[in-house]
Amino acid sequence: MGEAAGRYWYKFSRKKLSVAGLAVILLVVFASIFAPLIVPYPEHAGPFVDLIRGSTTPSRAHLFGTDLYGRDILSRVVFAFRPALLIGIVVLSIVVPIGTVIGLIAGYHVGHLSDTVLMRITDIFLGLPPLILALAVSAVLTPSLFNSMVAVSIAFWPWYARLVYSMVSSVRNEYYVRSAELIGESVPHILFREILPNCVSPIFTKITLDFGWVIILSASLSFVGLGEQPPAPALGTMVAEGARYLPDHWWEAVFPALAIVLIVLSFNIMGDGVRDMLASEEV
């Protein structure tokens, strides 16, 4: 096990850029866990008001400046990493199991009723861009962090169902599946013990690449006011609020926007590295 991990790490580390992406992500994770300890003004993450220091330009005391209410933008950006990462983790841990199970069941029963029903439903969701779906769902729900997670999840599960479905239907008639059936293994055993292990690496690659997309989608929702509600810090909300005072208070929108790009870029670069790492590893 340790040896395999070492081999994977060796392959991954050959691409310096991917390692840099991973480093940035670890830094962001670290910063968001220890946010109250490392940011200069932890109390500014909440409903803090200091109108006298409102909208000050970046300075030594406030590296990213302050917002309309005098809150330190740097502190708020670091705190906003928390919901951004949280939404990624929650959404993917909802979406991946659901999509995988649906894909497994439908793919195993190719041509049966369950296949038709499940995949037609999946197709309906795949027929629309994730942003439209997520907007539609969060539009009818009350805006909150939780509901934006629901909205993003509804937009993302079908892609996993489709991915797993296509993999399962291609290995459906392999000998190892057939022989498991012949010795009378149960369907759950065949699905989860025989088939699933062979689908793990594409799923894993997709997860790392999707993390960034989930963050973009949730930032887009909070940008239009359908995500985490103020005064809790969310990157999208901060960009939207800052955008109202462009170009005079440029720092209010620009730093949160750069933070989004930084996280998403890092996840994508790392995801590319993971894909290359797993692609060359033929199971």
Place this chain on the structure above:
Amino acid sequence: MRLVSFLLRRLVYSVIVLIGLSILIFVLARIVPGDPARMALGANAPKWVVDNLRKEMNLDRPLYIQYVLWLKGVLQGDFGSSLYTKRPVLEDLAEFLPATVELVVFAGVIMGIGGVLLGILSARYSNSWVDAVIRILSYIGVVTPSFVFAIVFMLVFGYLWPILPVMGRLSRGIAAPAAVTKMVTLDSLFRGDLNAFFDALKHMVLPGISLALGGLSQEARITRSSLVDNMSKDYILSHVSYGIPDRSIWFRFLLKPSLIPTISVFGLDFAVLFANAFLVEMVFNWPGLSRYGINVMLQKDLNAISAVIVVLGAIFVVMNIFTDIVVSFLDPRIRLGMAKGE
């Protein structure tokens, strides 16, 4: 013949997608706590007024009957009334959609032309510094949300180097042309008012580019990789070994098959522009569907929300079908595959 049945199947499928979408919104909207009629009228409205509105909105009927009634209305072009603007949703759409369509079409043109040109440039000089720069930029372009581009452009061109307008559709002092299509560029052209036309065009540059860059980067990447793939294929290598000049290889043999993946992706990206326009319009204060859409979403104006979402969904599925048609005309493998019957 095959093409017709293929298209019919696509059409039926698209209708199913739209019905599925509308059911999804409908069910979600009704399972959330809160009474839409009460929300529309406010906490102070007397109970009998609220009850009256509930009856008018069919909220007292079972969910499936509400849905059927709604669907019946939609099929007759009646999306109901907006509780936010107090007039038929269809009128609202007619007022706000044209500005969005204008912007999206403009962005689509930038996206298509820019993406293909950059992709060709990148492939033509593959593995040179030109290629490297384009690949890095397009990578960043793909992962950057459009509203971030909007903010950066607004800042650079509205503040540091103010050469382009960053707000609205026309400069102050320029009379808006009579609304025929409600698209300022077209209307001013109809009137022969070139001054207003160029002014309107200038106003579209920054929002248009912010909107286009994501898709443009994706198109550039796809065009490049498809060209580079095809360049090493036997049919091109044989042309090269015949001594056919580069230029005619590119224009006669290489571009057409290589652009097919770009076109399929372009179709999808074009429809996604409508969704992203939501975000970009907000930054540039563009009076399109976005401001209306966001307001009705925050107000929980269900008739208007469903209409906006169904229109966005319809645009997407129609673009999908259209793209399929174009691609099947361009790609003989698909066309003949259909003739053989899958």
